[in-house]
Amino acid sequence: MSELDRVKERFILHWGEMGSLWGINRTMAQIHALLYISPRPLSANDLMEELQISRGNVSMALRELIAWGIVSRVHIKGERKEFYTTEKDVWKMFRIIARERKRREVDPTIEILRQSMVDLNNLPDNEGQYERERIEQLLNFFETGIKIYESLDEKTPDSVLKLLGKLLQVKGLGG
Amino acid sequence: MSELDRVKERFILHWGEMGSLWGINRTMAQIHALLYISPRPLSANDLMEELQISRGNVSMALRELIAWGIVSRVHIKGERKEFYTTEKDVWKMFRIIARERKRREVDPTIEILRQSMVDLNNLPDNEGQYERERIEQLLNFFETGIKIYESLDEKTPDSVLKLLGKLLQVKGLGG
DNA sequence: TCAAAGATTCAGAAATTACTGAAATAATTG
DNA sequence: CAATTATTTCAGTAATTTCTGAATCTTTGA
Structure with a gap:
């Protein structure tokens, strides 16, 4: 060998x-x-x-x-x-994996969180106030994540790097 | 119940x-x-x-x-x-998890990739050209990821959202 | 200083996940 | 259309991960 x-x-x-x-x-x-x-x-x-x-x-x-x-x-x-x-292009590979994991793991989680919100809102009186706050925060977090994911997914890796490079003042990130 | x-x-x-x-x-x-x-x-x-x-x-x-x-x-x-x-703050929670996973999974991977590069560069003649290219691409990808992670980690969630919102033209991301 | 309550540990058991290999199925060719 | 080669499937087994519960250790306070 x-x-x-x-x-x-x-x-x-x-x-x-x-x-x-x-x-x-x-x-x-x-x-x-x-x-x-x-x-x-x-x-x-x-x-x-x-x-x-x-x-x-x-x-x-x-x-x-x-x-x-x-x-x-x-x-x-x-x-x-x-x-x-x-696939030999690492960025493409990464995008494929990200898309799949979103589909398999994130999307179902969001679904449960949304359903939970609906259920909590249907409770009588003021029951579940605290729980609603907690779930809402989580849901917010995930939905923001998805928005970011979707916007990034529209762009080419190069342009993303360029923008991030400027934004974060990191040298060698592109641009 | x-x-x-x-x-x-x-x-x-x-x-x-x-x-x-x-x-x-x-x-x-x-x-x-x-x-x-x-x-x-x-x-x-x-x-x-x-x-x-x-x-x-x-x-x-x-x-x-x-x-x-x-x-x-x-x-x-x-x-x-x-x-x-x-921790009830979802963003803090996420940052903690990201930090830990980086430490446990990404850092060791980078270590192996760097070592592989060193080993490949020590090969005689022009052996391992193709392999070097492949490993280099991966290493590049991970190192870029780390740079982005580190820059984001220095900022507050709010400022990150603001900047991303502007850059990606996504409404409701902050800012 | 010791009894009681609480927390931890860990060997073995249970549950889950991954893998083998042989049989079944599919594809190719003379 | 048989013979040959390649691929898939899946029941059974192996490996790994997770969990239990009794024994042990720790802390508290009387």
Whole structure:
């Protein structure tokens, strides 16, 4: 095993551990790391061998990654099997993950908070005053977050960086 | 059980499920939710009863939440037992969580990426060109993220909102 | 200084999540 | 259209995470 392989392996293992940061499991994160660091698409067999995991596991993890939208199938002409590759632009990758996590986690939370507000407002007398205040604050926070997310999502990473750079007086952020 | 209690319960259960969003487990998230929605501090016994969980579980979850910095012990005079409460300011809460996750997840990742760059640069000849590019992009992304985080962290939530509101032309963001 | 109340710890149990591998299914080709 | 190769599925198992509850430790106040 070459030194280069060792560096790659270290990266892949660590990325796997940090999968929780992205809300995905270890295998998914490792596959993602391996595809990300590979100059060309890899087959399911390649992934099995490199990561020492079962065929089934590879198949399931790929399905999930494709559902997230950060891995895609590639047909290579002359080849019978499928190959897989991943988004190499980190900003695009980040945007995809942000969008998915919003959809899966933030949106349902906001839904519950809104419903709670409705329910609290239907209580008789002045019941639930304190609770209403608390939920409202949370809801406000999340809704503001979504507004910021949506505005940022319309812009290109470059323009966002430029603006932030000026705004925060941080050198090297762009602009 | 009153309607108010039902609303509270729904909120607590959902918050528990979404714990992953914050990187904490279900019990921790439920305890946090219960303390957040309670007008006054609660004892370990209160938590056990309300959430139907064991004494040990409460104790461990509280220890973690206190380590995170989002729950604190409260001494109530005349009372022998300890009471617990949580930060009620959502923005402060969010900042605490962001700081902790950065420390636990982002910082170690950056460390690995930096080390990988060093290792790659020590390779003989032109080995690892492609890998270097990939790792560099990731590192860049994370370092930019940290810069943004640090600049935002110096400011008050209000001023951040004001500035973002102007920049993004979003109404109702502040300013 | 000791009994009572409260809090913590942690070994084992329960619950959840992830993984394997073989069988089923699908796709490709001569 | 069979034979071959590739992929998916999923029941069973393994690994990991979370939780319980009894034992232990700590604090209080009489």
